[in-house]
Amino acid sequence: MDQSRAPIYEALVGHRRRRYAGFHVPAHAGGRGASRALRREGGCLLSLDLTELPGLDDLSCPTGPIARAQELAAELYGADRTFFLVNGSTAGIQAMFMACLRAGDKVLLPRHVHRSAVAGLVLTGADPVYLPAGFDEWGLPVPPGEETIAACLERHQDLRAVFLVHPAYCGRSGLTKGVVDLVHSRGLPLLVDEAHGALLPFHPGLPRPSLEQGADACAMSLHKMGGALTQASMLHVRDGLVDEERLARAVRLLQTSSPSYLLLMSLDLARRELAVRGASLVRRAVGVGARLRDGLRAIPGVEVRESPPGGSDPLKVFFSLRARGMDGYLLSSVLERRYRVNVELATAAGVLAVVGPGTGLPEVRALLRAVRELAGRKWKGIACDVRPPLPPRRMTPREAWAAPWKTVRVENAVGEVAAETLCVSPPGIPLLIQGEEVTPEMVEYMLELQKLKRPFPGDEGTLSTIKVVDGG
Numbered sequence: 001m002d003q004s005r006a007p008i009y010e011a012l013v014g015h016r017r018r019r020y021a022g023f024h025v026p027a028h029a030g031g032r033g034a035s036r037a038l039r040r041e042g043g044c045l046l047s048l049d050l051t052e053l054p055g056l057d058d059l060s061c062p063t064g065p066i067a068r069a070q071e072l073a074a075e076l077y078g079a080d081r082t083f084f085l086v087n088g089s090t091a092g093i094q095a096m097f098m099a100c101l102r103a104g105d106k107v108l109l110p111r112h113v114h115r116s117a118v119a120g121l122v123l124t125g126a127d128p129v130y131l132p133a134g135f136d137e138w139g140l141p142v143p144p145g146e147e148t149i150a151a152c153l154e155r156h157q158d159l160r161a162v163f164l165v166h167p168a169y170c171g172r173s174g175l176t177k178g179v180v181d182l183v184h185s186r187g188l189p190l191l192v193d194e195a196h197g198a199l200l201p202f203h204p205g206l207p208r209p210s211l212e213q214g215a216d217a218c219a220m221s222l223h224k225m226g227g228a229l230t231q232a233s234m235l236h237v238r239d240g241l242v243d244e245e246r247l248a249r250a251v252r253l254l255q256t257s258s259p260s261y262l263l264l265m266s267l268d269l270a271r272r273e274l275a276v277r278g279a280s281l282v283r284r285a286v287g288v289g290a291r292l293r294d295g296l297r298a299i300p301g302v303e304v305r306e307s308p309p310g311g312s313d314p315l316k317v318f319f320s321l322r323a324r325g326m327d328g329y330l331l332s333s334v335l336e337r338r339y340r341v342n343v344e345l346a347t348a349a350g351v352l353a354v355v356g357p358g359t360g361l362p363e364v365r366a367l368l369r370a371v372r373e374l375a376g377r378k379w380k381g382i383a384c385d386v387r388p389p390l391p392p393r394r395m396t397p398r399e400a401w402a403a404p405w406k407t408v409r410v411e412n413a414v415g416e417v418a419a420e421t422l423c424v425s426p427p428g429i430p431l432l433i434q435g436e437e438v439t440p441e442m443v444e445y446m447l448e449l450q451k452l453k454r455p456f457p458g459d460e461g462t463l464s465t466i467k468v469v470d471g472g
Contacts, residue, residue: 001071001072001075003072003075003076003271003272003275003276004272004275004276005068005072005272006069006265006268006269006271006272007064007065007066007068007069007072007268008057008065008066008069008261008264008265008267008268009265009268009269009272010065011055011056011057011064011065012048012050012056012261012265013048014055015050015053015055015056016030016047016048020053026049026050026051030046030047030049045262048261048262048265049260049261049262050261051258051261056261059084059086059255059259059264060252060255060257061252066084066264069084069264069267069268069271070082070083070084072271072272072275073234073236073267073271074236076201076271076274076275077201077209077211077220077234077236078201078209078211078212078236079211079236079237079238080237080238080239080244081236081237081244082234082235082236082237083095083234083235083237083247083248083251084232084233084234084264084267085219085232085233085234085235085251085255086231086232086255086256086259086260086263086264087231087233087254087255087256088116088221088223088231088232088233089116089193089195089219089220089221089233089235090114090116090119091219091233091235091251091254091255092219092220092233092234092235092251093114093116093117093120093191093193093219094116094119094120094123094250094254095219095235095247095250095251095254096120096163096191096217096219096235096242096247096250097117097120097121097123097124097126097161097163097191098120098123098124098246098247098250098253098254099217099242099243099246099247099250100160100161100189100191100242100243101124101126101160101161102124102125102126103124103125103126103398104125104126104127105124105126105127105160105161106126106127106128106129106156106158106159106160107121107126107127107128107129107159107160107161107162107163108129108131108149108152108153108156108159108161108162108163109128109129109130109131109162109163109164110130110131110133110141110143110144110164110165111130111131111133111390111430112133112141112165112168112429113163113165113193113429113430114165114193114195114427114428114429115421115423115428115429115430116193116428117163117193118397118421118430118433118434121396121397121398122397122398122401122434123398124398125396125398126160126396126398127396128393128396128397129152129156129159130390131144131148131149131152132144132148132152133390135387138305138318138320138347138349138350139347139348139349139387140168140170140172140305140318140347140349141168141172141429142172142174143164143165143166143168143172143173143174143175144164144174145174146176146178146179146182149162149179149182149183150182153182153183153186159186159188160188161188161189161190161191162183162188162189162190162191163190163191163192163193164179164190164191164192164193164210165192165193166192166193166194166197166207166210166215166218167194167196167197167200167207167312167313167316168196169196169345169352169427169428169429170305170316170318170345170352170427171196171307171312171313171314171315171316171318172307172311172312172313173207173311173312173313175192175207175210175213175215176213177213177214180213180214180215181214184214184241187241188241189216189217189240189241189242190210190214190215190216191215191216191217191218191242192210192215192217192218192219193218193219194209194210194218194219194220195219195220195221195224195233196221196224196225196313196316197209197210197218197220197225198220198221198222198224198225198226198270198274199225199226199274199278199282199285199315199357200313201278202274202278202279202281202282203279203282203283203286205286205314206282206286206313206314206315207311207312207313211236211238215238216237216238216240216241216242217235217236217237217238217242217247218235218236219233219234219235220233220234220235220236221233222234222266222267222270222271223266225315225354225356225357226270226274227266227269227270227273227274227357227358228263228266228267228269228270229262229263229266231260231263232263232264232266232267232270233267234267235247235251281357282357284357285315285355285356285357285359286314286315288355288359288360288361288364289314289315289317289355289359290314291361291364292317292353292355292364292367292368293314293317295364295368296317296319296368296371299368299371299372299375300375301321301323301324301375301376302319302320302321302323302371302375303319303320303321303322303323303350304317304318304319304320305317305318305319305320305350315354315355315356316352316353316354316355317352317353317354317355318350318351318352318353319350319351319353319371320349320350320351321350321371321374321375321379322349322350324374324375324377324378324379325378325379325380325381326374326379327348327349327381328346328347328348328349328350328351329346329347329348330379331346331350331351331374332346332351333346334374335351335367335370335374338370339366339367339369339370340366341363341366341367341370345427353367387445388439388441388442388444388445389439389441390436391432391436391437391438391439391442392436392437392439393433393435393436393437394417394435394436394437395417395434395435395469396435397421397433397434397435399435400417400418400419400434400435400469401419401434403419403469403470404469404470404471405419405420405467405468405469405470406467406468406470407465407466407467407468408465408466408468409464409465409466410443410446410447410450410464410465410466411443411447413438413443413466413468414438414439414440414443415437415438416437416438416466416468416469417435417436417437417438417468417469418432418433418434418435418436418437418438418466418467418468418469419434419467419468419469420434420466420467421433421434422446422466424449431445431446431449432446432466438466438468450464
């Protein structure tokens with residue numbers, strides 16, 4: 001196939017050139033009816049914001065340019081079939097669950113999954129079996145190793161699927177060919193949250209892609225690292241253990257019936273850019289990441305999270321000033337307010353800087369200059385981040401979601417069963433999953449985080465109250 005083609009983009013531009021008199025949605029008519037600010041900022045993109053017109057295909061049952069664009073993406077990433085997603089990798093993860101799991105089926109997965117996987121458990125009614133959770137000295141999740149997964153597979157003979165994250169939010173990876181073989185030896189499909197893995201195939205220094213190692217399906221956010229617009233993602237599947245027709249039905253069920261052609265076009269163009277220039281783009285980004293990492297290491301008082309070669313994404317740079325008495329929350333805030341530098345994530349231990357194909361050396365110099373100044377003084381002390389033990393599970397996520405609920409203040413929730421999932425975002429990893437018991441240690445931890453004014457995407461978006469099962 002010709003990876004230099006971009007079928008969706010070409011179809012949209014061709015439609016614009018034919019100058020149709022349009023009587024259809026979107027009613028801004030190529031931008032003429034949009035706000036002046038949007039016309040000024042959006043430029044010619046608005047003229048490509050179209051809908052399912054003749055020649056432009058239909059995402060729900062593609063046969064034209066969308067189908068060809070998906071075929072090109074499948075070839076590039078080594079899939080047998082690829083679905084374009086306009087609801088983010090969230091829709092892809094949920095579709096994988098719906099294709100492989102039914103109510104009561106057991107699925108093995110890490111406790112540090114993204115909240116979209118919890119939503120997949122609610123949608124399917126599947127029964128989660130959580131892999132033992134581990135955290136490193138930075139308080140970041142450690143992916144389960146082969147021995148841990150093997151022990152869980154042996155202990156739970158009635159599993160229907162295994163779901164893993166590769167690479168994790170902060171870059172660490174635990175997926176190996178040995179893990180894939182273990183899962184397949186039980187005849188189980190291996191499903192992967194590869195939201196941060198769009199660049200993995202294009203550089204040998206990055207963790208190897210899950211499909212290359214034999215995984216059966218993966219959701220991939222092209223908008224996170226691959227250059228597509230926000231919400232634009234892909235779902236890749238290999239023939240065999242995943243029912244592709246059931247997967248397609250799930251995608252159709254979960255996706256909007258009015259997909260944005262701008263998102264679809266951005267997937268098409270991002271795929272073309274990576275196919276044509278991916279190796280050079282990622283090589284440059286890895287070099288920029290190395291400059292940042294080396295520069296941080298050279299600053300007294302700065303700790304940089306290290307990992308074995310191939311075991312972590314070098315484009316994710318986690319570092320700390322805790323030796324200077326500065327926690328990550330304060331570091332992130334000062335970088336933003338005083339130096340106009342934004343980082344991806346802050347924790348009590350430190351901050352995460354993400355380097356991508358668009359990151360330049362001027363940005364690296366700005367961050368290093370700021371950290372050098374901040375590391376030159378002592379700070380007031382670091383926030384405590386002693387994670388509470390994982391709470392016991394009393395109900396499945398679906399049972400808790402469907403049960404009658406009431407709202408109580410967090411400090412009064414001890415002993416109740418959570419009816420909503422609470423997590424700090426980013427990274428969106430659940431602190432408390434619906435169906436779990438609210439323990440005293442968990443309440444104490446949540447109240448400490450509340451003081452730090454961390455965003456919590458639950459039903460309320462706050463930690464002053466929590467929904468619990470009424471009578472649970």
